[in-house]
Amino acid sequence: MAADLHCHTKLSDGSVGIEDLIVIAQKSGIDTIAITDHDCLAGTVRGQVIGKRYGVTVIPGVEISAFDFETGKKVHILSYLADVPDRLEGICKRTSVARKRAGQIMMLKVASRFPITSDFIISHASGSTNLYRQHIMHALMDAGYTDKIFGELFHALFDPESETNILAPTKYPSVEEAITEVHSAGGIAVLAHPVKSNLIKDIDRYIDMGLDGIEVWHPSAGEADIQLLTQICKNKKLLLTGGSDFHGIYGESAVTLGSCSTPQEHLDKLLGYKAKKKRAMRRAQKEAQAAGE
Numbered sequence: 001m002a003a004d005l006h007c008h009t010k011l012s013d014g015s016v017g018i019e020d021l022i023v024i025a026q027k028s029g030i031d032t033i034a035i036t037d038h039d040c041l042a043g044t045v046r047g048q049v050i051g052k053r054y055g056v057t058v059i060p061g062v063e064i065s066a067f068d069f070e071t072g073k074k075v076h077i078l079s080y081l082a083d084v085p086d087r088l089e090g091i092c093k094r095t096s097v098a099r100k101r102a103g104q105i106m107m108l109k110v111a112s113r114f115p116i117t118s119d120f121i122i123s124h125a126s127g128s129t130n131l132y133r134q135h136i137m138h139a140l141m142d143a144g145y146t147d148k149i150f151g152e153l154f155h156a157l158f159d160p161e162s163e164t165n166i167l168a169p170t171k172y173p174s175v176e177e178a179i180t181e182v183h184s185a186g187g188i189a190v191l192a193h194p195v196k197s198n199l200i201k202d203i204d205r206y207i208d209m210g211l212d213g214i215e216v217w218h219p220s221a222g223e224a225d226i227q228l229l230t231q232i233c234k235n236k237k238l239l240l241t242g243g244s245d246f247h248g249i250y251g252e253s254a255v256t257l258g259s260c261s262t263p264q265e266h267l268d269k270l271l272g273y274k275a276k277k278k279r280a281m282r283r284a285q286k287e288a289q290a291a292g293e
Contacts, residue, residue, distance in 0.1 A: 002261035003032035005059065005270075006078065006192065006215065006243025008250075012037035012063075013132040015248030019050050021257070026054045030258045032267065034061035034243065036078055039092040039099070040129045041085050062088060063192060065095050066178035071202060076192035077178040078215065078241070080270065083186025091173055091181045096130055098171045103131030105168035110136055110157070113166075116143050133158050134250040150252050176209045188212045188273055190241050194229065196220035207236055212273065217242025217260040219253070239273060240266045 008014030009021055016024070018035065025033050035047045035058060044060040051058035059080060066075045082088060111118050116139060124142070125135040136157070137149045146153040156164050173181070182189040190213040194200050203214065216229040217240075233240045242262040244255050262270070 002030065002258065002263060003034075003057075003059075003267045004030055004243050004246065004258045004261050005032075005034040005061070005080070005241050005267075006036050006063075006218070006260075007033050007246045007257065008037055008063075008248075009035060009043055010127040011040050011043045011129050013128070013134050013247060013250055015134075015250045016246075017127070018043050018047050021246070022047065022050050022054050022056050022058070024257050025056050028256070028258050030261070031055065032057040032059065033257075034059040034078075034080060036061040036063040036243070037129075038063050038132075039065055039095040041088060041092060042129060044085060060085060062092065064088070064091060064178045064182070065172050066175045067172040068175050068199075068202060070205075073197060073199065073202070074172070075175045075178075075197060075199060075202075075206075077175065077182060078190040078192045079182040079185070079187040080190065080241075081186075081188055081274065082182070083274075085185055085187075087185035088181060088187070091178065095170075095172060099130050102168035102170040106133075106136060106157075106166045107131060109166040110140070114140065114143065114145060116140070132250075134247075138250075149250060175206060179206070179210045183210060186274070188239065188270065190215055190239065193218045193220050193245065195222075195225045200225075200228070200232075203232060207238070211238065213239025213241055213270070215242060216240045217262065218245060219255050219260055221260075239270055241270060242266075 009018050035043045037043055041062050047058040061080045064077045066077055068075050107118050107121050121136055121139040124138045125131045134149055137154055140146050156162050157166050179189045189211055192215050214229055214233055216226055242260050244257055244259045246257045
């Protein structure tokens with residue numbers, strides 16, 4: 001069976017709760033998902049417990065926000081199957097605090113520009129660990145200033161090129177730090193949606209930093225992109241993953257759960273990856289010992 005390894009819930013910038021997400025997966029015939037909320041591990045344990053109730057395997061994950069200081073690009077690193085997820089709390093908390101500060105600044109700017117209150121905006125982030133752009137836009141929708149989350153008003157407020165943007169700077173860790181932190185937690189580091197983030201030319205540098213895999217199947221990737229990314233993974237011996245990047249109504253376009261997924265063959269490779277690496281490490285150590293004798 002296929003697995004959707006990139007899903008968001010209300011805990012970050014998704015519109016659907018954990019249990020509802022799992023029910024949608026079950027009713028859609030998807031037996032494996034990964035909850036990968038932005039810089040948030042809060043749904044991992046609860047997701048696995050609820051998943052067992054519905055017969056859906058929930059792989060522990062998180063999407064870590066990072067920044068490529070060489071190119072000036074935002075980069076997302078998906079972490080899967082961390083042995084000690086608590087070790088990721090530090091990097092997640094630092095980003096969460098920075099995002100909260102930026103969110104408060106943007107919220108105050110919106111409240112001064114439109115006849116709505118900060119409390120009204122905050123109410124739309126109920127259940128989330130932070131305030132995201134989608135929450136601000138949802139508040140403006142309810143106030144009648146737009147009929148969609150992503151549209152002209154969104155770009156006016158959140159496009160860096162817009163003269164009327166309300167963006168506030170947010171400090172993110174470097175890509176190398178994000179990958180290192182994932183590995184220190186015993187996790188697997190996968191580059192999220194390289195086509196959407198325009199990162200294909202940067203992949204080699206991320207591999208040198210220890211990247212384990214690439215999200216090949218994603219709504220932003222066309223057939224030619226998938227072929228190119230698959231070939232890169234094959235040449236560099238990287239894992240291949242896929243996911244819908246599901247956000248519910250908070251997504252940039254209508255995307256159904258499971259619309260992009262990880263084939264069983266590659267899910268099996270992901271699940272067996274750490275054991276394979278440990279075996280390879282033990283072999284290398286034995287060979288080194290034999291060579292030294």
